[in-house]
Amino acid sequence: MAERNFPFTGFSSLAIHAGHEHDPKYAHLTPIYASSTYVFDDAEQGMRRFSGEEPGYIYSRWGNPNMTEAEEKIAAMETFGVHNDQGSQMQVKAILHASGMAAITTLLLANLTKGDKILSHFSLYGGTQDLMNRLLPSLGMEAVIADLRDLEKAEDALKQHPDVKMVYLETPANPTIQCVDIEALSTLAHRYGKIVACDNTFATPYLQQPFRFGADFVVHSTTKFLNGHGTLIGGVLLGKDLEFMNTHATKIHRMLGGNSNAFDAFLLVNGMKTLEIRMERHCHNAMDVATFLESHHAVAKVNYNGLPTHPDHLLAMRQMRHAGAMLSFEMKGGLEAGVQLMNQLKMCTRTVSLGTCDTLMCHPASMTHASVPREDRLKYGISDGLIRVSIGMENIADILNDLEQALH
Numbered sequence: 001m002a003e004r005n006f007p008f009t010g011f012s013s014l015a016i017h018a019g020h021e022h023d024p025k026y027a028h029l030t031p032i033y034a035s036s037t038y039v040f041d042d043a044e045q046g047m048r049r050f051s052g053e054e055p056g057y058i059y060s061r062w063g064n065p066n067m068t069e070a071e072e073k074i075a076a077m078e079t080f081g082v083h084n085d086q087g088s089q090m091q092v093k094a095i096l097h098a099s100g101m102a103a104i105t106t107l108l109l110a111n112l113t114k115g116d117k118i119l120s121h122f123s124l125y126g127g128t129q130d131l132m133n134r135l136l137p138s139l140g141m142e143a144v145i146a147d148l149r150d151l152e153k154a155e156d157a158l159k160q161h162p163d164v165k166m167v168y169l170e171t172p173a174n175p176t177i178q179c180v181d182i183e184a185l186s187t188l189a190h191r192y193g194k195i196v197a198c199d200n201t202f203a204t205p206y207l208q209q210p211f212r213f214g215a216d217f218v219v220h221s222t223t224k225f226l227n228g229h230g231t232l233i234g235g236v237l238l239g240k241d242l243e244f245m246n247t248h249a250t251k252i253h254r255m256l257g258g259n260s261n262a263f264d265a266f267l268l269v270n271g272m273k274t275l276e277i278r279m280e281r282h283c284h285n286a287m288d289v290a291t292f293l294e295s296h297h298a299v300a301k302v303n304y305n306g307l308p309t310h311p312d313h314l315l316a317m318r319q320m321r322h323a324g325a326m327l328s329f330e331m332k333g334g335l336e337a338g339v340q341l342m343n344q345l346k347m348c349t350r351t352v353s354l355g356t357c358d359t360l361m362c363h364p365a366s367m368t369h370a371s372v373p374r375e376d377r378l379k380y381g382i383s384d385g386l387i388r389v390s391i392g393m394e395n396i397a398d399i400l401n402d403l404e405q406a407l408h
């Protein structure tokens with residue numbers, strides 16, 4: 001068992017050991033704490049627990065040992081090798097949630113109040129977009145959407161909307177794997193006194209650490225690459241203002257009730273231990289698939305930020321370790337060709353979501369976005385023949401063979 005302050009030199013060592021605590025019954029892995037409440041030795045201890053004078057669990061909506069292990073592991077990964085302004089190891093606090101959407105909800109409701117605005121960009125995750133467009137207005141809050149890939153437009157939006165409180169980023173993002181510059185936008189936002197949050201789901205902390213570039217908050221859907229095996233729904237909110245996270249954000253999280261649970265946290269802890277080797281394989285395969293698709297005659301266009309032809313290639317290479325495992329491509333034959341390709345797949349899995357061992361493919365125009373009017377779809381970059389792929393960890397020859405025969 002690694003000592004609490006063992007100086008890990010490698011990401012995997014940290015991912016495997018960080019957050020783990022010795023089990024009082026000597027179980028190797030933290031057992032699943034299937035208990036809704038925790039008991040007190042006496043009334044005085046109950047008082048001390050409630051007042052925070054004595055650490056300890058009380059009620060599982062507030063946390064339990066499995067959730068704590070997952071939280072500490074993610075916090076360690078997001079800050080591995082990252083220093084604060086004073087030059088010492090950055091500390092952040094993580095709060096595990098029932099889903100990525102629950103984590104984003106806590107982030108927004110803990111930071112924004114009536115009259116506040118949030119500045120964000122195009123191509124956000126669908127659920128986040130709905131939250132901003134449909135729920136926030138009814139609470140007296142407003143999302144301002146601008147092209148944040150253009151720093152001048154970002155600054156114009158900040159000047160034009162002094163009520164903006166938070167700048168919300170998601171990079172890379174669907175469907176064209178567009179990226180925004182976390183460091184430049186954080187510097188700009190801070191100059192105007194705004195806070196910055198970043199959805200790091202597609203990249204994971206192995207590929208990209210937004211706190212390193214100045215972000216104040218990071219959110220994840222742990223459902224995806226962090227867990228990596230498609231066995232749970234989960235999310236996490238991380239923040240570097242420890243006072244805020246430990247008081248107000250914790251209070252809002254407990255109030256909203258979007259807590260995780262022992263079983264999902266247990267699965268997540270085990271999934272995250274292999275994040276580095278999984279991402280290495282995912283990204284390596286993705287580069288090979290992108291190269292293959294780019295030269296295929298049935299394919300009109302490949303969107304992958306690892307390709308020099310992608311408009312955000314240089315930015316992605318600057319702020320990410322590798323380009324990631326998400327890509328999309330357009331079939332020359334449009335809607336019909338997209339449907340046919342999906343039907344011909346023999347190994348790759350036809351499904352939505354991302355970040356599992358197997359390669360996942362979906363055709364937004366006939367599936368996730370079938371009910372969205374065509375003009376609106378096209379505005380988001382979802383053309384008729386667009387196929388989205390989450391590249392898995394199968395042997396590359398099999399992925400390429402399946403694509404080749406399906407494209408034929």
Ligand SMILES: *Cc1c(COP(=O)(O)O)cnc(C)c1O
Nearest residue numbers: 099100101125199201221223234
């Ligand atoms: C899936 C996803 C979410 C939402 O997470 P859930 O776990 O499904 O609630 C948010 N952001 C991104 C980028 C995602 O891919």
